[in-house]
Amino acid sequence: MAQQRSIKAVSKKVLAALTIAIALQISFSLFSLNRKNNHADIPPPPSDKILTLSALGDKNFAATAIMLWLQSADNNTSKRDAYSALDYDVVQKWLNSYQRLSYKSSYAILMASQIYSMTRDDSKKRSMLEYVYKNFLKHPNRYWKWMIQSAIIAQHRLNDMQLALKYAEAVRKKTTSKTVPAWAKQHEVFIREDLGEYEVAAGVLKLLIDDNIVRDEKERIFLLEKLSDLQQENVEK
Amino acid sequence: MKQYTTVIASYTFIESLRNKLIATIAIFILISAGAAIFAGSMAIIEADIFQISVLAFFLRTGAAILLSLMIITSINREFNDKNHEMILSTSITRTSFFIGKLGGYIMLALLFSCCASITMFIFNPVATSMLWGLALFCETVIIASTALLFAVIINNSTLSIFAAICFYMLSRSISTIVEIAAHSAEKSDSLFNMFTGYFMKFIYLLLPNLDSFCQTEWLLGGNVEKQDIGSFAIQTVIYSALLLTVALFDFNRKNI
Numbered sequence: 296m297a298q299q300r301s302i303k304a305v306s307k308k309v310l311a312a313l314t315i316a317i318a319l320q321i322s323f324s325l326f327s328l329n330r331k332n333n334h335a336d337i338p339p340p341p342s343d344k345i346l347t348l349s350a351l352g353d354k355n356f357a358a359t360a361i362m363l364w365l366q367s368a369d370n371n372t373s374k375r376d377a378y379s380a381l382d383y384d385v386v387q388k389w390l391n392s393y394q395r396l397s398y399k400s401s402y403a404i405l406m407a408s409q410i411y412s413m414t415r416d417d418s419k420k421r422s423m424l425e426y427v428y429k430n431f432l433k434h435p436n437r438y439w440k441w442m443i444q445s446a447i448i449a450q451h452r453l454n455d456m457q458l459a460l461k462y463a464e465a466v467r468k469k470t471t472s473k474t475v476p477a478w479a480k481q482h483e484v485f486i487r488e489d490l491g492e493y494e495v496a497a498g499v500l501k502l503l504i505d506d507n508i509v510r511d512e513k514e515r516i517f518l519l520e521k522l523s524d525l526q527q528e529n530v531e532k
Numbered sequence: 533m534k535q536y537t538t539v540i541a542s543y544t545f546i547e548s549l550r551n552k553l554i555a556t557i558a559i560f561i562l563i564s565a566g567a568a569i570f571a572g573s574m575a576i577i578e579a580d581i582f583q584i585s586v587l588a589f590f591l592r593t594g595a596a597i598l599l600s601l602m603i604i605t606s607i608n609r610e611f612n613d614k615n616h617e618m619i620l621s622t623s624i625t626r627t628s629f630f631i632g633k634l635g636g637y638i639m640l641a642l643l644f645s646c647c648a649s650i651t652m653f654i655f656n657p658v659a660t661s662m663l664w665g666l667a668l669f670c671e672t673v674i675i676a677s678t679a680l681l682f683a684v685i686i687n688n689s690t691l692s693i694f695a696a697i698c699f700y701m702l703s704r705s706i707s708t709i710v711e712i713a714a715h716s717a718e719k720s721d722s723l724f725n726m727f728t729g730y731f732m733k734f735i736y737l738l739l740p741n742l743d744s745f746c747q748t749e750w751l752l753g754g755n756v757e758k759q760d761i762g763s764f765a766i767q768t769v770i771y772s773a774l775l776l777t778v779a780l781f782d783f784n785r786k787n788i
């Protein structure tokens with residue numbers, strides 16, 4: 296014998312009530328969702344201890360949850376430039392919390408250099424690039440990629456060559472690891488060339504060639520040709 | 533006594549298996565792995581870190597909660613059906629019956645930990661996943677003992693589940709709570725803050741420090757000290773023995 300009776304056994308009133316209840320629930324949820332989407336305010340982060348506590352003592356899970364939530368914060372706005380609606384000071388505090396809880400991860404720096412720097416608001420863009428710079432100074436061998444990315448953003452999006460030069464120079468001077476590729480250290484040379492500082496660019500390039508950071512012979516030949524070009528440009532200037 | 537204990541332990545485990553245990557574990561693992569893959573897909577870089585953090589949290593917390601629910605509902609059903617009265621009317625002693633029950637639930641904890649470790653193999657090297665699984669086993673043994681204790685003492689499903697989950701949450705967060713309380717006590721001279729600080733330290737002494745047990749850090753390239761696993765094993769034996777004696781004390785006093 297079947298354990299349940301057929302659906303036909305249910306009275307029409309009950310079925311109608313069930314349909315109405317489901318429709319009401321979905322409508323209410325849709326309304327709540329639209330209401331939530333109209334603001335992008337994110338509160339300042341609580342202390343690391345409270346964050347750890349909320350993840351039952353699991354710091355890594357707390358960090359993951361923070362980042363997933365923070366990533367979704369820019370979706371919670373109907374504004375065209377979602378990032379402009381965010382308070383970047385608060386965002387940086389959350390990124391700091393993430394870094395302290397998941398200290399081996401580079402995710403926060405990636406978010407700062409590649410995601411939050413995409414805002415149309417130049418002052419916010421600058422503040423995020425500075426955030427990357429400050430963190431780069433603490434761990435140059437770890438964050439050089441994001442620093443180079445910041446230099447490119449400063450050069451092409453902010454059109455601030457001096458800022459780009461500051462970041463690229465920092466990569467050359469501060470990084471010590473052999474895992475940092477030669478092209479990252481050479482970036483300063485190309486910015487100086489664009490600025491018309493041929494003599495300094497040639498000096499920096501000569502320094503890099505003498506330091507033997509370039510292992511590939513073809514790249515070495517290319518750099519030597521570049522050095523010769525820069526010296527030529529300087530003479531013509 | 534040993535023979536009775538083994539029989540009760542094996543029947544307790546068989547009862548759990550027949551109670552849709554395999555299906556429950558399969559659903560639990562699918563949900564955990566699904567949540568982990570979802571979190572990984574949200575990440576721009578370091579997707580593996582996101583996946584492992586979420587998977588470890590879900591498996592660990594889920595195993596503890598599911599195990600508690602299974603044990604408490606099983607014991608309450610047994611007490612309501614008066615099965616224990618029938619068993620104890622034979623030559624089986626209360627102690628044999630109780631140790632047998634705990635043995636069965638420890639086997640259940642082992643099954644949960646093995647399934648969680650095997651799931652972790654997909655995302656992580658086998659060696660660290662096994663160590664993590666070993667620590668999870670220690671944690672789930674403590675949880676099984678606690679659930680059994682609350683089920684016997686309280687003898688009410690809702691309250692026992694509530695107590696077991698509160699115990700688990702407190703044990704996982706007590707270190708952080710003690711730090712917060714100590715910080716507050718340092719900042720102000722209020723008598724209340726001082727009292728709270730000492731009270732929390734006292735609670736800390738009574739609870740197992742579960743937050744140090746199976747750390748996600750190990751799965752993310754952190755060092756696992758062999759002494760750590762040893763100290764977890766010792767802590768598990770001491771704490772389970774403590775819970776067992778408390779439960780036996782209460783069980784022996786019950787009018788059955």
